[in-house]
Amino acid sequence: MPEEKFEQPRFCARCGQPIVVARAQFCKSCGAPVARFRLLRADPGFNPIVALVLSIIPGLGQMYRGKVFRGVLWFFGVSIAYGSSPILGFFIHLICASNAAFAGAIREDVLVGPSAR
Incomplete structure (x- = not known):
């Protein structure tokens, strides 16, 4: 599976470690949710x-x-x-x-x- 490119580097809001996995939802160091995540599904099937x-x-x-x-x-x-x-x-x-x-x-x-x- 190819890695996705980041628009901007992302860092954990709690510990400051870089988020290196493109679709990471949680920091691998401290387990906190990543600073930038979408609450809505990308394609729910309706607008x-x-x-x-x-x-x-x-x-x-x-x-x-x-x-x-x-x-x-x-x-x-x-x-x-x-x-x-x-x-x-x-x-x-x-x-x-x-x-x-x-x-x-x-x-x-x-x-x-x-x-x-």
Whole structure:
């Protein structure tokens, strides 16, 4: 497997040692996460920003991702929440939008330390 080139040299934020492996997620010296990592997957199969914007209409972001049944459930759930209380509806709507944008797009491997693997 060929090594990737770095745009800039990377160093550990905790111990200052150079990160020499191109796709390293943790420092080999101290185990700390490397200073520069991406929280979102490189290719989740959809555009999280588009899903977030489409979620202005509840459930439309889930439908964009191909989860039609979940989109319909979110639409009715948010509508019922808005009907009972505008504040509750707003918070449920935020949860709906964040679910459409980030469910399946967040990399779990950067959230778990090297000792848990």
